[in-house]
Amino acid sequence: MKLSEKKRLQIVTAAESLFASQGVEATSMDQVSSLAEVSKRTVYNHFATKAELFQAVLEAMFAKVDQGKQFQFTSDCSIESQLMEIAAQEVELLTSPAFLKIAKVAFMQMLQDANLANSLNGQSVGCLRFFEQFLSDAVKAEVLTVDDVSLAAKQFVYQLKSLLFYPLLYGISSKDETQC
Template structure:
């Protein structure tokens, strides 16, 4: 495994410290001095890597975008039943979104995006450029004629909004899983989606 350079390690330490400070204090109250202290670097070193608290926060939003991009890519199998493929893909998607690393970053970023609409617009413009794996699968099956034609991102949003209501938002907002059977929820939502889109 390639060893991390000292400058890369310092940058990572600063980002980790900033995530901790922003989580504990919120962005407006977070202090650069405290971030430098947590990262065990000088304030000068911190500013060498990140010229302001805003730039540091933007780097954290980029980490979240990288997490979104890291969602497993799907290879649609023409011979496999679409229902089973969608169920497996959605299960992986929910697992990714509810992982502790992703949830923590998402809570941190979203709390600031609610406060700053300019930052929110910039973030969601970048996020929109990510080619979601489920959207890609739906587009492929629409192209193949297995699903009726529509805008794939919109169709994927319909499916995933239902899923998130039951399996993501309770954990994101309240830190607890909803009292439902996740497999049954996923199967029901996929069936509703297919009832609308399958040919």
């Protein structure tokens, strides 16, 4: 790894730690440079703005998250067992420390920046990467009857989020208490 790449990684790692502990708005570029053990000039050579640094931090954090495999509907297994397997994988994602850390950092910033909320809302994460196609294939195979596949996919994930993810994110419960 080149020295420049190493310094960039140090900056992103330091910013991730600071953003998670005190939020993006409360974190200064001076704090990032100090924790990363690089000059402020080096930070700005890599990231012209804190917004650019924040984007790099989110990308680095998402790269660490295991989103699991993408399922394809098959008529060889019951729809119930396939949906349970997808749900179990989604629960693993939603309750993972890495995903919860991303959510904490992103949620705090979304309250400050509506554009971020819009850009993150357009991303497909976890089973939403494939679930609409899965449901469409199950409907075509006449195993499910679904009028609005997009809505059904979101409802599936949102139910898991409301029962498991949000209580963990907000500190209302622990992972042990949320397991089904």
